[in-house]
Amino acid sequence: MVTAQLPGILRKSLGPRWEFTLDGDRLTIEHAHGGSPYHPPRHHLPWPDLLATLESAFADLGVPRAECLPLRWGRETELTISAVQALDPYLKHRQPAPYCRGFLPQPVVRLTGKRDEHGNLHDGFLTSFVNASRVQPITNVSEYGTILDEWLTVLSRLSLHARHIKIYGHLKVWRRRQVEGITLRYDHAGLPLGDIVLLWNADAPSYLAVDLGTALERLAWARSRRPWTDLIHGRMTGTAPPAVLDAIRTATLLLGHGITPSARGAGNITRRIAATISQTTASLGFSTAVRASYAYWDGLSPLATSWPEVTGQLEQEVAHHLRP
DSSP states (O other): OHHHHHHHHHHHHHOTTEEEEEETTEEEEEETTTTOOOOOOSSOOOHHHHHHHHHHHHHHTTOOBOOOOOSBOOSSSSBOOOGGGGGHHHHTTOOSSOSOOEEEEEEEEOSOOOBOTTSOBOTTOOSEEEEEEEEEEESSTHHHHHHHHHHHHHHHHTTOOGGGEEEEEEOOOEEETTEEEEEEEEEETTEEEEEEEEEEESSOTTSEEEEEEEEHHHHHHHHHOOOHHHHHHGGGTTSSOHHHHHHHHHHHHHHHTTOOOOSSHHHHHHHHHHTTSOHHHHTTOSHHHHHHHHHHHHHHSOOSSOHHHHHHHHHHHHHHHHOO
């Protein structure tokens, strides 16, 4: 029933300016005035301003900012890997409320980013990033369409306008353990941005929710179209290979949250990340790179460990790994 209802619900929510194409179970939605070239705004939005604009746009729609989940998860995953984990009590265990709801800019760590044949991450992928999401229990499927329409309003505040947005996906129900869902993805001017997922408990479909997500970093990339490495690493670009800068960025997040290196559990991920840093880079020290990453993460959610402590812990762990 959900599969049959969704195109009509989205047509009603998005309005007549959108063109719908249904090929079997594959749905494509494009703006009637799409196809015009995208010209990035001249005004650059620093990271704090980008986040503040998102928060303000959601607040104007009555969607408050939620407090971040702990980075150390320790349930089905050692670390928080997605903002959707905020919905676990509601969706998986049929409890009255999730951990949080609303606009959730959640720092996450994933080791599954797409890589080339040399093991380097493709542009658009990071080991750690901010999963900028709206996680929301809903009472009926029509709210899925409303949330998508409101997201287009939020994107327009970032100068990412509807005519450059393409929405697409298979109207096919998937299942993962206790949860079923349907996923639609969206691009901006050909650049994949994220997805909007309709979710429900497989045994009790009245426990219904939406997870709308992208990466804060991808939003900045879509808006500016700057080279990926320059955008992410700023003045640190060129001081070390991108893989090393990515490792320092991730290690800073982990150590800043008190996840120190260990043989097992979440700390083992910190150890594995630090082990990818080469002797050549280690000999130069990490202070400048750690401070740059620390300022980024601390601006999202205050870190528990100071940047000098993070620097010392990282240098000690890398030295231990490289010791003959």
